[in-house]
Amino acid sequence: MATIEQAQVIKKQHLIDPEICIRCNTCEETCPIDAITHDGTNYVVKPDVCNHCMACVAPCPTGAIDNWQPVHAEKMYSIDEQYTWDELPAPLALDVPDTPAVADAGTTDVNTEADAEVTIQGSNYVAGSQIPPWSASHSYTNLYGTRNVVTATVSGNYRLTDDASDSDIRHVVLDFGDAPFPVLEGQSIGIIPPGTDAGERLHHARQYSLASPRDGERPRYNNVSITVKRVVQDYDGNAVKGVCSNYVCDLQKGDKVQVIGPFGHTFLMPNHPGANIIMICTGTGSAPMRAMTERRRRKHLEGQGDARGKLMLFFGARCKEELPYFGPLNKLPKDFIDINFAFSRTPGQPKKYVQDVMRERLPDLLALLKDEDTYIYVCGVKGMESGVLDVLQEAATAGGMVWPELHATLRQKGRLHLETY
Amino acid sequence: MSSINYNEKIPNNVNLSEDRTLQRALEHWQPNYRKWWNEMGPEGSQDFDVYLRTATSVDPQGWASFGYVKMPDYRWGIFLNPRDVERQVNFGEHKGEKAWQDVPGEHRANLRRIIVTQGDTEPASVEQQRYLGLTAPSMYDLRNLFQVNVEEGRHLWAMVYLLHKHFGRDGREEAEALLERNSGDQDNPRILAAFNEKTPDWLSFYMFTYFTDRDGKFQLCALAESGFDPLARTTKFMLTEEAHHMFVGESGVSRVIQRTCEVMNQLKTDDAARLREAGVIDLETIQRYLNFHFSVTIDLFGADESSNAATFYNTGLKGRYEETKRDDDHKLYDRTYNVLAVQDGRLVERSVPMLNALNEVLRDDYIKDSVGGVNRWNKVIEKAGISFRLKTPHKAFNRSIGTLSGIFVSPEGTMMSEAEWVRRERDWLPTSEDRAFVASLMGRVVEPGKFANWIAPPVMGINRQPVDFEYVRFN
DSSP states (O other): OOOOOOTTOEEEEEEOOTTTOOOOOHHHHHOTTOOEEEOSSOEEEOTTTOOOOOTTTTTOSSSTTOEEEEEEGGGOOOHHHHHTOSSOOOOOGGGSOSSOGGGSTTEEEOSSHHHHHHHHHHHHTTTSOSSOOTTOOOOOOOSBOTTSOEEEEEEEEEEOSOTTSSOOEEEEEEEOTTSOOOOOTTOEEEEEOSSBOTTSOBOOOEEEEBOSOTTTTTTTSSEEEEEEEOOOBOTTSOBOOOHHHHHHHTOOTTOEEEEEEEEOSSSOOOOSTTOEEEEEEEGGGHHHHHHHHHHHHHHHHTTOGGGGSOEEEEEEESSGGGOTTHHHHHTSOTTTOEEEEEESOOTTSOOOOHHHHHHHTHHHHHHHHTSTTEEEEEEEOTTHHHHHHHHHHHHHHHTTOOHHHHHHHHHHTTOEEEEEO | OOBOOTTSSSOBSSOGGGOHHHHHHHHHHHHHHHHHHHHHSSTTOTTOEEEEEEOSBSSTTTSOEEEEEEGGGOOOOBOOOOOOTTOBOOSSTTTTSBOBSSOOGGGHHHHHHHHHHHHHHHHHHHHHTTTGGGGOSOHHHHHHHHHHHHHHHHHHHHHHHHHHHHSHHHHHHHHHHHHHOOTTOSSSOOSSGGGGSOOOSHHHHHHIIIIIHHHHHHHHHHHTTOSBHHHHHHHHHHHHHHHHHHHHHHHHHHHHHHHHHHHHHHHTOOOHHHHHHTTOOOHHHHHHHHHHHHHHHHGGGOOSSOHHHHHHHHTTSSOOTTGGGOOSOSSOTTOEEEEEEEETTEEEEEEEEGGGGHHHHHHHHHHHHHHHHHHHHHHHHHHTTOOOOOOOOOTTTTOOSSTTTTOOBOTTSOBOOHHHHHHHHHHHSOOHHHHHHHHHHOOOOOSTTOOOTTSOOOSSOGGGOOTTSOOEEOO
16 A cells, blocks of 8 residues: 655544444454554554454444544544544544545545555455455556546547436547556546545545456557546535536546546456356446457457456346446347346336346356356445345255355455445 | 354353363253253243344454344354463462462362353343243343343353363262252242342343442452462453443443433422323332342452452452452452451451452452443433432441351441341331332333333434344344
8 A cells, every 4th residue: 555644645543432432352363463552441453553444343242443533644533632622623624525535436535555555455355255256366456546647538438328318428538658557448538637625635546346357448558448427416416516426527538537546456357268257237337347348259259268257247227228338238249248227217117226237146156156256246235235235145045055154265365356336 | 263163052252172081971961951051041032033142253243143032942152261371370370370270189070160150140041030021111122132041041051061171070060950949939039149130120130230240340350360260261261341331230230210300390390299100110119129130239249258268369360359460469368458347336447368368359350440430321311401319228238247247237238137127128128118119110112213111212223223223033
């Protein structure tokens, strides 16, 4: 992880909620680097020692351990200060994004590299793998940060959703010219929108998953593509203009863009012959699935061996007009990829979510789950996570497997990857 | 070593398959255990799918795997913390020797006694709590009860493993007896008195998990220091699970208090009768429950002066709480400790050799830890703007073991005549009316996200799940 030393850099500080903590000492016992200590009142995390390894999070019986507050890097709460707390301080307002970054579909809010790590590990720690598949290629991460951004040039910006749809999802191609920017399918980049927010601070970066495979959107050129949805309302339906998504959606060919990254070293595809991939996504969560599918398609065309593994896709959207990549996906041969769509708002038809369609395919899912060469990828809105895990459990149970064990194996072997926002 | 071989009948990280005799002994015990679970475990719940935490290995990643499990299918197994080959006996006359991997012959009887006493409490609490599921205040609480139950079951496995592995035929007989004694049984009761008490309602359950499971924590902490390495490694891992039990207690009582305070503020009253009419438990009743559970639990530490305790320590079998974090000679031959005694009708402190007072040392550490949580409960009351404060009673209040048994002391620590004490007992300990009132509130609430009127919802769910998550699926 890159070090972050600048005065204006914002870090996430690991804190323990003294109102919920029962002082059971489990975290202190668990921490491999002695970053946690206590006095007669509180258990606290040493800000200069904790490396966000998350070992303490699962064993904590209360959830008090799972607090990450944005702070100025040079003003982290000392342990002496933490000892005096009866409750956690209110999160610093200066770090709350002006727009609901989580509503920027397909993105997570990243201030720094460290922040990205916390966000990704924090939200998926319990259910998903923290390691890549054994046959994943080595990823490069954090080559560019807020101190050394790289400039990319827009070489294309296409609308993916039907013109009649309210939903404006775009496929944006960025070219890095001669700047090194090696990437793998499943990785993401950060884009820093120009200008400052109402508080005169620079905007922080938003993270977007790559939709193109490792050899580029246009093969053998130094370019990548991303899938971006224009955010025009927040989760509650209030009108909000997403700062970064609107900036990206309005980009014209030839515009220059400030980029950081690449990020991600676990949500990576297996490369060995015969590896099966189950892909489950909603909306712009399709980006990494498109990247992996395209990688496989190109290898398939070259007649390479690892195309032997099965590809199974579950893809949810409100209706087919809002489904990015709908047209091209339908042109892929059935024996290359097994595609299952779920539409939740098709007039005259019952609502269908990805987990419903997965349930219809339980026997096939089970067959794949039983295969040790099967890798599962989930990307989309946070709400889908538990539903998807439930179906996987049902399939496992139906097949006489014990889900907690299978789940643990999937995690330990880098075979279950979740990226939800 | 930390991964578990689930292909075997009994999940374990102790290479069970390499010890055929032991494996067969345990496989013989396992069906008896299951029979006990089906007969004495949570009533009417064997078919539920419960969102439970199962240990799949002892590292931080592996021991908290969540998923739906039918309780009789829970993977009870044998898990020891990884071995430290450099570990030594850290206290007593053997201090500095290499920690024992086998039972030293001369300490065999004492070690067996320690392990059986600890082991007996585990199934006992499952038995005490077996009917609580029928009156759960929420699906969230029902799940927490079941989690506590299956983990107490696993703790029994942990102790039975030690008995089978290290104590031969005696150990096997003791392991059978652990399933034959029953909580509250007239003819064949559990060993310790507190584990023959009823846990009749959920307030009692929360108090029990707060106070009595905390006794378990301190006993386990003392055993985790043991020179007998397998016992130390077993109890160390049990402590990680025990933390959840105390969480259930601390947060449970806290939520009861919070709900009461809400209603006190709504009705602008502190009148117990009016609060009871409104269906919440008045703070005075909570104080009386606290007095009861606190005093019954501190008896579990044993007599204030005990030659057994001295022997256990001196021979390296059972240490003090956080023994290795303490800065002294760890032999204690010249140290003294103050215990309470009665002199001329007053309580006075008396200095005695520390080795003989080790029960009292552990009890005092326990009391300090308990008081911390009570203070956190008071924060809830304080936040609600109410002046009432809960207090732990005096150490000499309502005691039945040691020098302090048979004397009459108020919760404030004033000695008095028996007549006076009996006259005021109903102010201090739960009356039959209190218990009947609390029992009258116990109705089953199990729709996801719904909570009984007398308790507030928790601030967060289990394993980041929402509070209204379907923690139990009734089939």
